[in-house]
Amino acid sequence: MTDYVTIAIPKGRILQDSVALFKKIGIDCEELLSDTRKLVFENHEQKMRYMIVRATDVPTYVEYGCADLGIVGKDTLMEAEKDLYEPLDLKFGYCRLMVAEPVELSSKDDPAAWNNIRIATKYPNVTEKYFAAKGVQVELIKLYGSIELAPLVGLSERIVDLVSTGETLKQNGLVEVETIAEITCRLIVNRASLKTKHERISKIIEGLEQHI
Numbered sequence: 723m724t725d726y727v728t729i730a731i732p733k734g735r736i737l738q739d740s741v742a743l744f745k746k747i748g749i750d751c752e753e754l755l756s757d758t759r760k761l762v763f764e765n766h767e768q769k770m771r772y773m774i775v776r777a778t779d780v781p782t783y784v785e786y787g788c789a790d791l792g793i794v795g796k797d798t799l800m801e802a803e804k805d806l807y808e809p810l811d812l813k814f815g816y817c818r819l820m821v822a823e824p825v826e827l828s829s830k831d832d833p834a835a836w837n838n839i840r841i842a843t844k845y846p847n848v849t850e851k852y853f854a855a856k857g858v859q860v861e862l863i864k865l866y867g868s869i870e871l872a873p874l875v876g877l878s879e880r881i882v883d884l885v886s887t888g889e890t891l892k893q894n895g896l897v898e899v900e901t902i903a904e905i906t907c908r909l910i911v912n913r914a915s916l917k918t919k920h921e922r923i924s925k926i927i928e929g930l931e932q933h934i
């Protein structure tokens with residue numbers, strides 16, 4: 723199997739775009755879209771292997787070399803803080819990582835005066851760094867989903883979360899206050915694989931580059 727190239731593809735909202743992109747360069751991993759509990763697929767002719775993993779686990783599989791390549795949102799990559807090669811911005815999966823707060827708070831709030839604020843988020847590392855760079859002390863509460871609920875029930879005053887259409891914020895009486903980062907999906911590569919499978923991986927990177 724060491725001569726196979728393995729790709730970690732995230733299940734969830736970026737699965738379809740990931741499969742479609744690889745298809746454009748002749749790598750067919752459409753089996754991943756089928757309704758199955760199978761997690762690993764092989765194409766013996768092309769010496770390719772595909773695995774379907776949770777979006778947040780992609781950097782880990784690639785870091786440990788279980789996958790040579792992976793697709794992951796920049797948000798997940800920033801939060802994971804792993805030593806991975808990130809050759810391509812794939813441009814799909816666009817959203818923004820934002821600080822948000824209740825609309826009533828925002829009408830009298832001054833972000834320049836923030837200090838000792840409590841923030842609920844799925845992204846504690848990114849949030850900590852963002853506020854440390856501004857010299858603002860924060861108390862972080864790590865959550866795993868439905869972050870917008872936190873200010874509604876008094877868990878925190880503010881949140882850091884992804885915003886795409888803005889509908890979730892709107893329906894929960896929250897507004898965007900600051901942008902931490904613009905997010906798109908990235909191709910990531912295991913650093914050792916880049917050397918040991920250089921020719922095949924370079925060809926994939928160059929091929930993908932033509933289609934983004």
Ligand SMILES: Nc1ncnc2c1ncn2[C@@H]1O[C@H](COP(=O)(O)OP(=O)(O)OP(=O)(O)O)[C@@H](O)[C@H]1O
Binds near residue numbers: 732733776777796
């Ligand atoms: N509206 C959005 N909400 C969340 N993620 C988005 C949105 N739009 C684009 N994305 C991108 O899609 C990626 C995958 O999101 P998805 O919701 O499928 O997984 P997840 O729930 O973040 O991860 P996991 O299932 O591992 O917890 C995100 O990391 C982000 O880069």
Ligand SMILES: O=P(O)(O)OC[C@H]1O[C@H](OP(=O)(O)OP(=O)(O)O)[C@H](O)[C@@H]1O
Binds near residue numbers: 868890891
């Ligand atoms: O701006 P919008 O288009 O409304 O999208 C943003 C919402 O989508 C994501 O949540 P997701 O659906 O992944 O659920 P989760 O909060 O449980 O992770 C994200 O965390 C926001 O809550």
